[in-house]
Amino acid sequence: MTLLQRLILAFIPAARRAEAEAETRAWHYTCEACGHARSVWDLGGIRWKASGQSVTRTKCPACGTIGFHTLDKRTTH
Numbered sequence: 001m002t003l004l005q006r007l008i009l010a011f012i013p014a015a016r017r018a019e020a021e022a023e024t025r026a027w028h029y030t031c032e033a034c035g036h037a038r039s040v041w042d043l044g045g046i047r048w049k050a051s052g053q054s055v056t057r058t059k060c061p062a063c064g065t066i067g068f069h070t071l072d073k074r075t076t077h
């Protein structure tokens with residue numbers, strides 16, 4: 001867990017922290033070039049009580065392409 005995650009989780013009631021972590025782990029950035037997916041949790045972030053999709057432009061660690069990564073929520077891993 002990163003410092004940022006610890007700080008954010010400190011503001012979430014203890015009973016909801018597991019839920020916040022589980023939901024964050026469900027959110028993934030997927031590389032449009034190769035399909036490589038990384039969870040928001042693994043990237044050191046928190047995403048909770050969010051919906052919808054977003055797209056960001058970044059470098060993929062798998063294929064090295066600088067391109068679009070789609071952020072979406074998955075129900076399975």
Ligand SMILES: [Zn+2]
Nearest residue numbers: 031034060063
């Ligand atoms: Zn890629």
